[in-house]
Amino acid sequence: MIRLAETAGKLPGVVVSREYKYACSDPGQDMIVQDVRKYGLNRVVVASCSPHLHELTFRKTVATAGQNPYLFHMVNIREHVSWVTEDPEAATAKAEALVKAAVLRAAFLRELEPRRFPVNPNVLVVGGGIAGIHTALTLANANKQVYLVEREPTIGGHMAQFDKTFPTLDCAACILTPKMTAVKQHPNIHLMTYCEVGEVSGFVGSFKVKVKKYPRYIDEDKCTGCGECIEACIFKEGKTPSEFDVGLSKRKPVYLSFPQAVPPIPVIDPEACIEFKSHKCPKSCVEACGDRAAIDFTQTTREVELEVGAVVVATGFKPFDARRLPQYGYGKHPNVYTSLEVERLVNASGPTLGQVVMRDGRKPESIGVLHCIGSRDENTNRYCSRVCCMYSLKLAHLLKEKTGAHIYNFYIDMRTPGKGFEEFYKRLLEEGISCIRGKVAEVSTWPQSPAEEGKLVLRVEDTLLGAVRRIPVDMVVLSVGLEPQADSGQTGRLFNLGCSSDGWFLERHPKLAPVDTFTDGVFLAGCCQGPKDIPDTVAQGGVAAAQSLALIDKGCVEIEPVTAFIDQEICSGCQICIAMCPYTAIQFDSEKSVAALNEALCKGCGTCVAACPSGAAQQNLFLDEQLFAEVQGVLV
Numbered sequence: 001m002i003r004l005a006e007t008a009g010k011l012p013g014v015v016v017s018r019e020y021k022y023a024c025s026d027p028g029q030d031m032i033v034q035d036v037r038k039y040g041l042n043r044v045v046v047a048s049c050s051p052h053l054h055e056l057t058f059r060k061t062v063a064t065a066g067q068n069p070y071l072f073h074m075v076n077i078r079e080h081v082s083w084v085t086e087d088p089e090a091a092t093a094k095a096e097a098l099v100k101a102a103v104l105r106a107a108f109l110r111e112l113e114p115r116r117f118p119v120n121p122n123v124l125v126v127g128g129g130i131a132g133i134h135t136a137l138t139l140a141n142a143n144k145q146v147y148l149v150e151r152e153p154t155i156g157g158h159m160a161q162f163d164k165t166f167p168t169l170d171c172a173a174c175i176l177t178p179k180m181t182a183v184k185q186h187p188n189i190h191l192m193t194y195c196e197v198g199e200v201s202g203f204v205g206s207f208k209v210k211v212k213k214y215p216r217y218i219d220e221d222k223c224t225g226c227g228e229c230i231e232a233c234i235f236k237e238g239k240t241p242s243e244f245d246v247g248l249s250k251r252k253p254v255y256l257s258f259p260q261a262v263p264p265i266p267v268i269d270p271e272a273c274i275e276f277k278s279h280k281c282p283k284s285c286v287e288a289c290g291d292r293a294a295i296d297f298t299q300t301t302r303e304v305e306l307e308v309g310a311v312v313v314a315t316g317f318k319p320f321d322a323r324r325l326p327q328y329g330y331g332k333h334p335n336v337y338t339s340l341e342v343e344r345l346v347n348a349s350g351p352t353l354g355q356v357v358m359r360d361g362r363k364p365e366s367i368g369v370l371h372c373i374g375s376r377d378e379n380t381n382r383y384c385s386r387v388c389c390m391y392s393l394k395l396a397h398l399l400k401e402k403t404g405a406h407i408y409n410f411y412i413d414m415r416t417p418g419k420g421f422e423e424f425y426k427r428l429l430e431e432g433i434s435c436i437r438g439k440v441a442e443v444s445t446w447p448q449s450p451a452e453e454g455k456l457v458l459r460v461e462d463t464l465l466g467a468v469r470r471i472p473v474d475m476v477v478l479s480v481g482l483e484p485q486a487d488s489g490q491t492g493r494l495f496n497l498g499c500s501s502d503g504w505f506l507e508r509h510p511k512l513a514p515v516d517t518f519t520d521g522v523f524l525a526g527c528c529q530g531p532k533d534i535p536d537t538v539a540q541g542g543v544a545a546a547q548s549l550a551l552i553d554k555g556c557v558e559i560e561p562v563t564a565f566i567d568q569e570i571c572s573g574c575q576i577c578i579a580m581c582p583y584t585a586i587q588f589d590s591e592k593s594v595a596a597l598n599e600a601l602c603k604g605c606g607t608c609v610a611a612c613p614s615g616a617a618q619q620n621l622f623l624d625e626q627l628f629a630e631v632q633g634v635l636v
């Protein structure tokens with residue numbers, strides 16, 4: 001480094017060059033400040049570790065010294081030299097070339113100023129599962145106006161379907177429904193159920209959102225939630241599979257998803273309702289509703305426009321479709337269930353009132369719970385869904401409690417890292433649950449012995465025993481993994497969110513910015529970012545709320561000037577850049593026949609700069625003359 005400092009000191013325009021081991025430390029920064037002041041420096045180059053970590057540190061240092069912070073340039077010695085060049089001599093030569101390039105480039109740096117925009121204090125939360133609920137309540141309690149948009153007729157998400165929650169076995173409804181009610185009653189929360197975001201424009205601090213409000217055919221302002229319309233419906237029995245009971249019960253054309261639904265307003269399903277099909281229904285629901293006159297068959301989808309400063313996306317997950325693995329016989333053998341179905345089956349308010357009776361009417365005497373269905377599998381999803389081991393143990397406990405059956409849990413590895421999780425696993429072993437280490441190869445109904453007659457036979461390699469076993473059971477539970485929502489790509493496009501290779505929304509930094517996204521002002525909460533349990537979901541919802549508050553309470557947003565700009569004198573109006581811009585930051589000014597760039601939306605990706613045939617699109621800090629100077633510095 002001493003040689004590097006000496007080389008730099010001899011370059012034209014360099015007034016002072018120093019070697020210092022930790023330039024980012026307080027004394028290191030102080031040294032820079034003193035030099036800028038003493039020598040009246042108007043450009044600073046630091047050649048050290050990654051700009052990703054310390055560019056901002058040194059920009060602030062330069063500003064402290066009284067100079068414009070953008071008159072600073074950093075050479076990435078760590079990633080570009082030390083980490084990739086083994087030969088010390090070659091490394092030093094490369095570092096010298098990069099420093100030369102930086103010094104030449106620095107001469108062309110221009111003073112830049114960050115832009116400031118006011119922030120709308122309202123927040124949009126998309127998704128009303130436990131993540132969205134917790135985020136909305138935290139924000140509302142901090143006196144912010146929150147729009148909570150949920151596409152189902154009720155909030156609650158998957159948690160509302162569970163009986164108990166691991167590892168404490170709290171009753172899910174007992175801990176969730178008070179929060180759901182709090183959402184409904186909170187004066188700062190504008191609950192918009194049966195709604196979906198259709199369009200988003202604007203930028204951090206100032207988003208304009210169009211929300212589609214689907215018709216319930218029941219006026220939310222007039223309905224008292226008495227449920228008399230449901231009672232009066234001419235269908236005495238439900239005929240449509242209940243979404244909430246994952247098809248294990250039937251609902252009527254007019255229905256409430258579940259008794260504690262929030263809001264407690266029923267919905268009419270036009271696909272099932274006779275009135276919509278033939279107009280020949282006696283409409284006993286209308287009669288039952290009486291003077292309240294809440295039923296309105298003429299409702300159509302409406303659009304509501306919102307203006308918000310921040311958005312929290314909390315759209316959750318979808319369970320893996322067990323039909324994709326036909327070897328387990330889901331949909332073929334009636335007594336093969338998914339874990340979500342079992343959640344409903346063991347639930348005292350579920351379709352069987354908590355009685356575990358199989359589809360063939362029998363009570364199971366032996367049950368196999370198969371972990372990792374659609375997780376940790378090269379053919380489906382390679383990732384671990386994080387919650388399945390624990391919820392499988394929970395279901396094993398509940399099934400044993402309800403049926404007294406012998407329960408086998410088949411696992412690849414038992415993953416129980418969490419507070420009280422390992423203790424829960426131990427407790428289950430003491431309760432007499434058999435845990436077999438091995439992935440079940442198939443579920444068949446071909447008996448090879450009298451003991452297998454009429455049973456579901458699980459063929460598995462017991463990897464602890466080192467033997468292939470055949471285990472006959474009455475009931476099979478497939479512990480399905482968690483997958484991104486089917487329409488997560490569409491949601492991602494609305495908010496300009498990136499996705500990981502598995503399809504989960506991508507956080508800005510996995511460790512340092514776990515709820516931020518690459519779209520400023522849009523945050524993530526819960527399982528839409530990746531599989532997680534309820535405690536982690538709630539914690540992340542709290543962080544997303546805190547990040548939104550930090551943005552809003554500042555009152556204005558400052559945007560780094562590392563954006564593109566369009567020289568309208570040169571622009572030919574070809575509009576190529578408009579189609580290329582991934583952030584929809586460029587619009588066509590038809591009066592002037594030129595492209596106009598919105599700096600608040602621009603992320604400085606440079607796509608328009610590369611695409612512009614006339615050279616009208618340029619980018620701050622990456623101007624042509626700066627780049628040419630840098631190239632020249634490397635070559636000479």
Ligand SMILES: Cc1cc2nc3c(=O)[nH]c(=O)nc-3n(C[C@H](O)[C@H](O)[C@H](O)COP(=O)(O)OP(=O)(O)OC[C@H]3O[C@@H](n4cnc5c(N)ncnc54)[C@H](O)[C@@H]3O)c2cc1C
Nearest residue numbers: 127129130131151157158165166315316317526527533534
């Ligand atoms: C079988 C099973 C059992 C489990 N048991 C436990 C347990 O015992 N303990 C535990 O800690 N964890 C458990 N989990 C994990 C738990 O389900 C999740 O941690 C939790 O549900 C995540 O909440 P969420 O709000 O992120 O997502 P979700 O619960 O999926 O909620 C997302 C919400 O967003 C809505 N939504 C989706 N897309 C849109 C859109 N475009 N616009 C508007 N709204 C939208 C959905 O309708 C839904 O209401 C279990 C998971 C499974 C599969």
